[in-house]
Amino acid sequence: MTLHADATAVLTGWTPPDAEQAALREHYLRHLADHPDGMWRSSRPEHITASALVVDAGRERVLLTLHRLVGTWLQLGGHCEPGDTTLAGAALREATEESGLAELKIDPEPLQLSRHLLEAGGCKDAYHLDVQFLVTATAGTDYVVSEESHDLAWFGVDALPADLDATVAALVRRLG
Template sequence: MGETGGVLHGDAVETLEGWSAPDEEQGELRAHYLRHLRERPDGMWRSCRPEHVTSSALVVDAYGSRVLLTLHKTVGQWLQLGGHCEAGDTTLAGAALREATEESRLTGLSIDPSPVQLSRHQLLAGGCAGAYHLDVQFLVTATAGTEYVVSEESHDLAWFPMDALPDLDHSVQDLVTRTRHRLTLTPRTLSS
């Protein structure tokens, strides 16, 4: 994965070292991720086993009132957008933004470069079955519109009001809750 892999690896370490975990559990995950990256120079790539770093994005509309979720084909649940890092990625935030754009075809997305939360979870299906994703989850805002296109990775995409979500895995629910909290701390200003 060459030089960009080293740049991405370095950005992951820098991002995690500079991030203030919101609670003790998140702090323990942060320490686990950093230990993984210290021990595994290949720790960013899907070929790394038993775990590897991934990057995802909870996309919110410009008003911060709705979230865009994907009904994932392999997992069969409503999830945030995201996935594996690729050779051209140089930052974790950039990987999350790329994934959000690829999976929704939304334009004009903006990303908060500070993670919202970390989620370590085992994959039970697909090409990574049995491996653990060390997911770094970001907040992405749709600023240019909300008309999406469903990608081949999804059964469906849909906007959900934050107060009327479908049945979600606890980690996705936590991501929405933490995102909502972040949005209340940093009020949004919309230009016309």
């Protein structure tokens, strides 16, 4: 199965939690149906991305990155790469690369979808059709700051940073 086919299957099989998420899912599926290259950053004006809300084992804290280009606290994640075979695998790869954490466990069902315009970097003026997964740190929580970040930090789910992106706040609220 190709990454494109996996993304289509994941989104088709996912039950969105509300009407807004259902509309986004339909948009993503139309994008994939219309764009054989829709998984790659070269697809414009939109492309699928994969991200991870990393939580500790008790789901009391979330690991966020102070993104170097965007300058705000975000979940970990990014573009799909040619070696990725599943959308969840791409999110897990990104979480591992950006945090240095080992033994991460991913829930294969999306937690949330987020369509957002990029205003910086190589994809400026393109939309990310982000599929956001829940990832649990099952071992130590000592992270390593990657070159993509100014900083990484654990935040209590009830003590998030003031300059948090609104879609990330909504993502954390979905932890229930």
